[in-house]
Amino acid sequence: MKTPPCALLAEVRTFRQNHPDVRYVDLIALDIPGHFYGKRYPVEMLEKVAASSPLKLPQNAVLLGVQGGLFKIGDYCFNDGDPDANRRLVPGTLKPVSWESQPLGQMLITSDGTDAPIEFEPREVLARVLQxxxxxxxxxxxxxxxxxxxxxxxxxxxxxxxxxxxxxxxxxxxxxxxxxxxxxxxxxxxxxxxxxxxxxxxxxxxxxxxxxxxxxxxxxxxxxxxxxxxxxxxxxxxxxxxxxxxxxxxxxxxxxxxxxxxxxxxxxxxxxxxxxxxxxxxxxxxxxxxxxxxxxxxxxxxxxxxxxxxxxxxxxxxxxxxxxxxxxxxxxxxxxxxxxxxxxxxxxxxxxxxxxxxxxxxxxxxxxxxxxxxxxxxxxxxxxxxxxxxxxxxxxxxxxxxxxxxxxxxxxxxxxxxxxxxxxxxxxxxxxxxxxxxxxxxxxxxxx
Missing domain, CATH: 3.30.590.10 (Glutamine synthetase/guanido kinase, catalytic domain)
Structure with missing residues (x-):
C-alpha cells in the first residue's frame, strides 16, 4: 500500500527539525547477495522525492555479485541498456546514523509498491508472497x-x-x-x-x-x-x-x-x-x-x-x-x-x-x-x-x-x-x- 506524499513529506520535515545538522541521507536497498546499495542524497532533495519527484536507480544494481561485479544473466546487465527503475521511500525508516564520522541519515528504498516492481528485487519477492x-x-x-x-x-x-x-x-x-x-x-x-x-x-x-x-x-x-x-x-x-x-x-x-x-x-x-x-x-x-x-x-x-x-x-x-x-x-x-x-x-x-x-x-x-x-x-x-x-x-x-x-x-x-x-x-x-x-x-x- 502506497503512503500518501503528505505523510512522507511530514516524516522528512520532522526529521530535519529534529536533526538540523544532517545534510545528507543515504537511500539504501538490499541486493541479491544481501549488501546495501544506493545513493547519498542532500536532505533538501529528499523533500522533493517525498513530495512525489521520481526516484530512479539502475535496475541492475540488484544483480550485483558478492564482490560487487555484474554478471551476464539472460539479457540483463549487458544487453538491456542498463535501464533505470523506479524506487519509492519506505515510510518510517528515515533515521539518524550515529556511527559515521559526520552526521548522516539513512532511509530504505524499494521497488515494491511502484508501478513496475523489479521482479527479482528481494524485498519485492517477499512482498508478493505476503500479498x-x-x-x-x-x-x-x-x-x-x-x-x-x-x-x-x-x-x-x-x-x-x-x-x-x-x-x-x-x-x-x-x-x-x-x-x-x-x-x-x-x-x-x-x-x-x-x-x-x-x-x-x-x-x-x-x-x-x-x-x-x-x-x-x-x-x-x-x-x-x-x-x-x-x-x-x-x-x-x-x-x-x-x-x-x-x-x-x-x-x-x-x-x-x-x-x-x-x-x-x-x-x-x-x-x-x-x-x-x-x-x-x-x-x-x-x-x-x-x-x-x-x-x-x-x-x-x-x-x-x-x-x-x-x-x-x-x-x-x-x-x-x-x-x-x-x-x-x-x-x-x-x-x-x-x-x-x-x-x-x-x-x-x-x-x-x-x-x-x-x-x-x-x-x-x-x-x-x-x-x-x-x-x-x-x-x-x-x-x-x-x-x-x-x-x-x-x-x-x-x-x-x-x-x-x-x-x-x-x-x-x-x-x-x-x-x-x-x-x-x-x-x-x-x-x-x-x-x-x-x-x-x-x-x-x-x-x-
Missing part, C-alpha cells in the same frame, strides 16, 4: 534472531583475530556462554542495541554465544513481516558500523572458524487469521504439522537462499546445533525446524537453517512459501527427532547441486516467481565460478 497470504486471510507474526562474531579491528595476514577483552586487554579466545562476557563487552553491545533501537528496530535479548567473541541479539515479534525483515537487514548495517567505532569488526559471516560454531539466522513465525486466532494451533495443532511438512519439503530446494555462499555451506553439520538433514522436533535445537514450547496463542515454528549472512527478505519468503503450499495440500511431515533421531531428508551441500535443485522445482518457481528463481540461480552460479578463479595457498602446499 498472496493476505488475500488468503493469513497474517504472519515474525521475529528474527541473528548471531554474529566480534573480531579485533586489525587482521593478521588477512585472517581475523580474537577480540581484545577491554578489561584485561587479553584475547577473548575462550568459547563460553558466560554472562561475564556480556559485561566485558558491555559498552559496545549496549551501543549496538541502542543504535538498533534508534533505527526503529525492536531489539531485545542479548546472549553470549558459544564461540569466542560470538553474540546473539534478538528482535521483538512483529505483525508486519516486511518490517521484521527490514529490521534484520538494517541491524547488520548498524552493528558493523558500531563495532568499527569501538575498535572491533563485527561479522555475520556464517563460519569464520572451523573449530567453533557458525552464526545463524533463526526465524520465528506464527500465522493468524483476521480475528487474531493462531492458525497453527487449530484442530489439535494439525495445521502446525502441515506447516512443518511444507518447510521440510521446500528446504532442499531453497538451499541457495538459506546458505548463499561457500562459507555458509561450511556451517552445516559437524558442530553444535547445526543440522545435517532437513528435520524437525519439539524443543530440539538439532532440528532445522524447531517447535519451541509455548501456549496455543503463541505457538510458532522456529526455522534455524539459514546462515546469518543470508538475505532476510529471501529467507522469510522461502519459509512462508513452504508454509503456504502445505497448508493447502495438507501433507503429514516425517517423524520428529523426538521420536526418531535418524529422521530427516538430505539437502544439497554443494553450491552447483543446490542451484540445480532450486532452479527447476515447480513449487519454488510458482511461489517465489520464475523470473526471480532464474536470475537468482544464475547469480549464484556465476559467484561460484568467480570464487573458483583464485588459487589458494593450500593448493601450492599440496600439489606444487
Amino acid at each position: 498472496r497470504l493476505q488475500h488468503k486471510g493469513i497474517h504472519p507474526m515474525v521475529a528474527f534472531e541473528l548471531e554474529f562474531y566480534l573480531f579485533d579491528k586489525k587482521l593478521a595476514n588477512g585472517l581475523p583475530q580474537f577480540p581484545r577483552d577491554p578489561l584485561s586487554d587479553d584475547a577473548d579466545d575462550q568459547p563460553n556462554l558466560h554472562i561475564e562476557r556480556l559485561s566485558r563487552f558491555g559498552v559496545v553491545l549496549d551501543d549496538m542495541a541502542q543504535t538498533a533501537r534508534d533505527q526503529g528496530i525492536d531489539s531485545t535479548v542479548i546472549t553470549a554465544e558459544l564461540g569466542p567473541g560470538q553474540f546473539e541479539i534478538n528482535f521483538g515479534h512483529s505483525d508486519d513481516a516486511l518490517r521484521a525483515a527490514d529490521w534484520a537487514a538494517l541491524f547488520c548495517r548498524s552493528t558493523r558500523g558500531v563495532a568499527l567505532k569501538h575498535g572491533y569488526r563485527a561479522s555475520f559471516m556464517a563460519k569464520p572458524y572451523l573449530q567453533f560454531p557458525g552464526s545463524g539466522m533463526h526465524v520465528h513465525i506464527s500465522l493468524y487469521d483476521g480475528a487474531g486466532n493462531n492458525l497453527l494451533a487449530a484442530h489439535q495443532q494439525q495445521p502446525l504439522r502441515h506447516a512443518v511438512a511444507g518447510c521440510l519439503q521446500l528446504l532442499p530446494h531453497c538451499m541457495p537462499i538459506f546458505a548463499p555462499n561457500h562459507n555458509a555451506l561450511r556451517r552445516l553439520g559437524g558442530t553444535v546445533n547445526a543440522a545435517t538433514r532437513a528435520s524437525w522436533g519439539f524443543e530440539d535445537r538439532d532440528a532445522c525446524v524447531r517447535i519451541p514450547e509455548s501456549d496455543p496463542r503463541n505457538l510458532r515454528i522456529e526455522h534455524r537453517l539459514a546462515s546469518a549472512d543470508a538475505n532476510p527478505y529471501l529467507v522469510l519468503a522461502a519459509i512462508l512459501a513452504g508454509l503456504e503450499h502445505e497448508l493447502e495440500t495438507r501433507q503429514e511431515p516425517i517423524a520428529p527427532l523426538n521420536d526418531d533421531r535418524s529422521s530427516g531428508t538430505d539437502f544439497p551441500v554443494e553450491m552447483l547441486d543446490a542451484v540445480r535443485a532450486m532452479q527447476h522445482h515447480r513449487v519454488v518457481r510458482d511461489t517465489l516467481g520464475a523470473e526471480f528463481v532464474d536470475v537468482y540461480c544464475e547469480n549464484k552460479r556465476q559467484d561460484h565460478l568467480a570464487f573458483q578463479q583464485e588459487i589458494h595457498a593450500r593448493e601450492y602446499r599440496w600439489f606444487l
Whole structure:
C-alpha cells in the first residue's frame, strides 16, 4: 500500500527539525547477495522525492555479485541498456546514523509498491508472497534472531583475530556462554542495541554465544513481516558500523572458524487469521504439522537462499546445533525446524537453517512459501527427532547441486516467481565460478 506524499513529506520535515545538522541521507536497498546499495542524497532533495519527484536507480544494481561485479544473466546487465527503475521511500525508516564520522541519515528504498516492481528485487519477492497470504486471510507474526562474531579491528595476514577483552586487554579466545562476557563487552553491545533501537528496530535479548567473541541479539515479534525483515537487514548495517567505532569488526559471516560454531539466522513465525486466532494451533495443532511438512519439503530446494555462499555451506553439520538433514522436533535445537514450547496463542515454528549472512527478505519468503503450499495440500511431515533421531531428508551441500535443485522445482518457481528463481540461480552460479578463479595457498602446499 502506497503512503500518501503528505505523510512522507511530514516524516522528512520532522526529521530535519529534529536533526538540523544532517545534510545528507543515504537511500539504501538490499541486493541479491544481501549488501546495501544506493545513493547519498542532500536532505533538501529528499523533500522533493517525498513530495512525489521520481526516484530512479539502475535496475541492475540488484544483480550485483558478492564482490560487487555484474554478471551476464539472460539479457540483463549487458544487453538491456542498463535501464533505470523506479524506487519509492519506505515510510518510517528515515533515521539518524550515529556511527559515521559526520552526521548522516539513512532511509530504505524499494521497488515494491511502484508501478513496475523489479521482479527479482528481494524485498519485492517477499512482498508478493505476503500479498498472496493476505488475500488468503493469513497474517504472519515474525521475529528474527541473528548471531554474529566480534573480531579485533586489525587482521593478521588477512585472517581475523580474537577480540581484545577491554578489561584485561587479553584475547577473548575462550568459547563460553558466560554472562561475564556480556559485561566485558558491555559498552559496545549496549551501543549496538541502542543504535538498533534508534533505527526503529525492536531489539531485545542479548546472549553470549558459544564461540569466542560470538553474540546473539534478538528482535521483538512483529505483525508486519516486511518490517521484521527490514529490521534484520538494517541491524547488520548498524552493528558493523558500531563495532568499527569501538575498535572491533563485527561479522555475520556464517563460519569464520572451523573449530567453533557458525552464526545463524533463526526465524520465528506464527500465522493468524483476521480475528487474531493462531492458525497453527487449530484442530489439535494439525495445521502446525502441515506447516512443518511444507518447510521440510521446500528446504532442499531453497538451499541457495538459506546458505548463499561457500562459507555458509561450511556451517552445516559437524558442530553444535547445526543440522545435517532437513528435520524437525519439539524443543530440539538439532532440528532445522524447531517447535519451541509455548501456549496455543503463541505457538510458532522456529526455522534455524539459514546462515546469518543470508538475505532476510529471501529467507522469510522461502519459509512462508513452504508454509503456504502445505497448508493447502495438507501433507503429514516425517517423524520428529523426538521420536526418531535418524529422521530427516538430505539437502544439497554443494553450491552447483543446490542451484540445480532450486532452479527447476515447480513449487519454488510458482511461489517465489520464475523470473526471480532464474536470475537468482544464475547469480549464484556465476559467484561460484568467480570464487573458483583464485588459487589458494593450500593448493601450492599440496600439489606444487
